[in-house]
Amino acid sequence: MLLREVEYAKPASVAEAIELLAANDGARALAGGQTLVNVMKARAASPDALIDLNGLDELRGVELAADGTLTIGAMTTYTEIMASAEAKARPILGEVCAQIADVQVRNRGTIGGNVCSNDPTNHLPPLMAAVGARMTIASATGVGSTEPASIVEREVAAADFFLGVYMTAVGPGELLTKIAIPAGKHDGFAAVTLGADGTCIVNAAATVDGAVRVAIGCVDAVPVVVTVDSPDAVAEAVRGAGLEPPSDVHASSAYRAHLAEVLATRAARQAAERS
Ligand SMILES: Cc1cc2nc3c(=O)[nH]c(=O)nc-3n(C[C@H](O)[C@H](O)[C@H](O)COP(=O)(O)OP(=O)(O)OC[C@H]3O[C@@H](n4cnc5c(N)ncnc54)[C@H](O)[C@@H]3O)c2cc1C
Numbered sequence: 001m002l003l004r005e006v007e008y009a010k011p012a013s014v015a016e017a018i019e020l021l022a023a024n025d026g027a028r029a030l031a032g033g034q035t036l037v038n039v040m041k042a043r044a045a046s047p048d049a050l051i052d053l054n055g056l057d058e059l060r061g062v063e064l065a066a067d068g069t070l071t072i073g074a075m076t077t078y079t080e081i082m083a084s085a086e087a088k089a090r091p092i093l094g095e096v097c098a099q100i101a102d103v104q105v106r107n108r109g110t111i112g113g114n115v116c117s118n119d120p121t122n123h124l125p126p127l128m129a130a131v132g133a134r135m136t137i138a139s140a141t142g143v144g145s146t147e148p149a150s151i152v153e154r155e156v157a158a159a160d161f162f163l164g165v166y167m168t169a170v171g172p173g174e175l176l177t178k179i180a181i182p183a184g185k186h187d188g189f190a191a192v193t194l195g196a197d198g199t200c201i202v203n204a205a206a207t208v209d210g211a212v213r214v215a216i217g218c219v220d221a222v223p224v225v226v227t228v229d230s231p232d233a234v235a236e237a238v239r240g241a242g243l244e245p246p247s248d249v250h251a252s253s254a255y256r257a258h259l260a261e262v263l264a265t266r267a268a269r270q271a272a273e274r275s
Contacts (some may be wrong), residue, residue: 003040007049014058014138014177015151020051022143022173027051029175031075031113034105059112059177062086068183074112074176079103081111092187096127096205099189102197112176115161118168118222121200126223127189128158129215130205130267133181135161139174153177162222184209188270190263194250201251202259206234206267208274214238214264219245219256231268235261 007027011017021027026048030036039045053059059075064086070093072081078097081087087094100106100114100123114124115135128135135156140149156169163169170176184207191203203217214234215223226237238261245256 003037004043004046006040006047008052009049010052010055012055014056014175015140015149017051017053017056018138018140018151018173018175019143019149020049021175022140022149024049025172029053029116031110031116032077032105032108034101034109035113035117035119053175064089070181072111072179072181074116074178075110076112077108077110078106078114082106090131090181090184090187092127092131092189092205093181096123096189099123099191099193099197111179115179116168116170116176118162118164118166120165120221121203121218123189123191123200123203123217125158125162126203126215126217127205128179128181129162129223129225130207130213131158131181131184131187132207132209132213133158133179135169135176136178136180137170137174138177139171143173155180159225165221167221186271186274188267188272188274190266190270192259192263202245202256202263204260204263204267206231206264206271208268208271212268212271214268216243216260216264219243219260224260226264228268231265231272234265234268238264 028047030050030052059073061073062084063071081097082094138153143149161169186208188206192201200218206214211227213227215225228237243257245253247253
């Protein structure tokens with residue numbers, strides 16, 4: 001289906017992008033377009049204006065700080081993360097990006113778009129929750145006044161970032177600019193997908209950093225996090241979490257609940273084996 005008519009702007013700076021978003025409630029950021037353009041074609045969303053972030057190099061790239069913290073620009077693609085020498089400091093990032101869809105989607109899709117769409121079947125929301133990522137969200141104050149607008153930033157933990165299906169802490173007029181991921185190597189990820197490279201039926205990401213933190217995707221609107229002392233305690237903790245996963249043509253609620261236990265345990269064991 002053809003797109004409905006939409007305004008388009010390609011800002012030259014992050015400040016300009018934020019001002020354009022803030023000036024129009026119906027404007028949406030365009031990252032890789034792998035979700036947004038598809039929902040526009042299906043007429044499930046019809047923004048008034050697309051603010052194309054693809055010219056903004058300041059939103060791209062992976063930096064590794066001396067303490068091991070990785071800072072990944074929101075517009076960094078999965079392929080760039082997989083190829084980044086710095087991102088190998090936390091190997092699970094490239095490993096999970098390599099499991100997303102196909103090479104075309106990986107070449108266009110971005111870490112920022114993935115978490116901002118918060119599709120419950122996406123790979124990255126549970127991974128970000130497990131590794132303890134922190135999201136930087138920028139907005140403008142004073143847009144429309146005679147004074148120049150100023151840009152303000154706030155940092156939101158992954159635990160508070162995912163709010164509901166397709167809903168995150170990024171509000172109207174705001175932009176996710178970067179994601180900080182603390183040092184660590186003891187991570188795991190497990191998923192059951194619809195065929196090779198397919199959408200997840202259930203996925204789970206785990207990190208061992210003293211405690212074992214497991215985030216399960218596809219069973220609720222946001223990743224469900226359980227924290228336990230040992231991988232052996234994961235299955236019981238997931239069983240006790242009161243999950244009520246959705247049923248659809250791909251899997252019943254009971255099957256998803258079963259997969260949640262199995263995959264959470266598998267991800268936690270993988271993380272522990274890397275300790
Ligand atoms: C065939 C196919 C299969 C797929 N399979 C998978 C899969 O198995 N696993 C998976 O995880 N994903 C999958 N995806 C989704 C893909 O990973 C998308 O790339 C991702 O969900 C969105 O990233 P994007 O960069 O394309 O964002 P876009 O589609 O451009 O944007 C998505 C949403 O995020 C908002 N947004 C984007 N960037 C920002 C920002 N910096 N600040 C504020 N808001 C922003 C946009 O306004 C929009 O609402 C698939 C997509 C396709 C087409």
